[in-house]
Amino acid sequence: MTLRDVQTARTTTAVREAGDPSAPTVVLIHGNVSSSAFFDVLIDALAADFHVLAPDFRGYGDSARATIDATRGMADLSDDVAAVLDALGVDGPVDVLGWSAGGNVALQLAIDHPQRVRRLVLEAPGSPFGFGGSTGEDGRPVADDFAGSGGGTANPQFCAALAAGDRGEEPTSPRTTLRAFYVAPGFTFAPEVEEAYLDAMLKTSVGDDVYPGDTVTSGNWPGVAPGTTGMNNALSPKYLDQSGFADLDPAPPVLWIRGDSDQIVSDTSMFDLAQLGKLGAVPGYPGEEVCPTQPMVSQVRAVLEAAGDYTEVVYEGCGHSPHLEQPERFADEVRAFLRS
Template sequence: MKTSTRLVQTSRLNTFVREAGDPSAPVLVLVHGNVSSSVFFDALIEELSDTYRIIAPDYRGYGGSERKTIDATRGMADFSDDVVALLDALEITEPVDLLGWSAGGNIVLQLAIDHPHRVRRLILEAGGSPYGFGGTHGLDGTPTSEDFAGTGGGTANPDFCKRLAEGDRGDDPASPVTTLRNFYVKPGFTFDRETEQRYLDGMLDTTLGDDIYPGDSTTSQNWPGLGPGTTGTNNALSPKYLNQGSFADLDPAPPVLWIRGADDQIVSDTSMFDLAQLGKLGAIPGYPGEETCPTQPMVSQLRTVLEGAGEFTEIVYEDCGHSPHLEHPERFVADVRAFLD
């Protein structure tokens, strides 16, 4: 079915939404990842809208949605509350299925924790650790330092941020399109030109600033010398504010399908975006060593929480990076349908 777009005024902000499917069909909400927008779901919406009512919003300050400061001290709750406000505005009161990609996985986990009666089932696609991004170790998300050094707004590559702000469409090493090619998917995977430019548009629609992406930062006496601020997406993902271990305490927790790529470099037990891992590889100077600053086992942490919650299915796609729905679309659609049907 044809996808339509519109702005929906909710009680929290004006939200840009992609929609498709029969309004009376079961609702599936698609929540995108960081430095992206709902445009990354275009093909998936087309494939699934014959069976489901698809709703795919953009985050605040991302894509076509209104710019509103992200209160990082609430973890991912500003984002998840925005989704609930959208459901309210659309007069959807029954429990819905939600698919969260990357940081979107943290958003749908938070929604399930705070609003369990609104959730039927969850699909986590390359979902982030329930203990935030960076700065923790062990399966229980033990903080590596008291001030959560090495997490938050200061962890984003400043050259990448500058290029995002400038709308850079070149292919230098730190450019958005190079990041798309090398990290959003497994290196070697290629998009056709039109599709790649559409996804690049979605990345470039990210609002840059302390209020949205990447967020503000503070200095730290601990390596690597920076810590989380209080606003923006990357701070909302800091373990200083984000701890979703309580998902395992839900009674009952919703059934979960977890799909991830075996070659994911973003969410991984050896993530190339974890400053501890980069320090270990010599990419960031002054690394104090594995004993002082271990890498974060992101995948293992998520698995541990899901095992504690109960019913979940983990599917690992070989020859796949951070975006199974883009890299193996037919298999992904089949697995989603099998789970939801």
């Protein structure tokens, strides 16, 4: 595996690459507050059969820092992936695997560049209707200003710890977040592996431009609404509606893999402020009738059912990162799907 900078027409993107360039290409797209380093084991597992490319988002990992235009939803990031393929001379359709928010980037790539995508693997993907501020399987907004989504929903103590390069074990530290939410309760990393993943998290550019993004105040609970720049705003339903994936003719086949103990992307997500308010963790919650929770998994399923050709696989006792928690099974199922 090599890690190199690729100068594209849009920015400078760090890309992990492995395998024979003449083999079928699979692109791995990481999630929020992470990088392609989280795919190192999976890259090794797939490199014998595929040409593997794993780019870092702008402002994440080893890529150049550049503002994410949230008003385009995931399009800034999916266009960056397309630009990497252009720069590397990868012309034909590729297989794409997206993890967490990377699943939203993968969906956007398929929507905007359908000729680029042959098959999709969605690993614990975010809802096609964004993160926070929507409800129902159709993703209808909870408030007219999409309150409860965007940059202001990130925990400020976590953001401060991330910016400071904190390697401690406080409740809101990056290390504790990695242990408690990226994987299922009880799962432990080998010490050197945990340090490598923490290194990757701490490379996230913190600010209004990248993570979590800017925010505006709202008269609706919980008092914050989305701004216009940065990752968490790009994930707001104000700007992100990927239900159009079902309108592709044809939509690419999808393998959807998720854990049954995922606390991040869930119908009862511990990162949904409405869910936290319902549990009493965020004060002033106005109740389910005013601010219902977001059924994230149900929203994913509704769009994939409308698209038609998908397979859902649920790993028992697994959290938000099946490729880390059950790596051999995950690699085997991905390989079989991409070969079919």
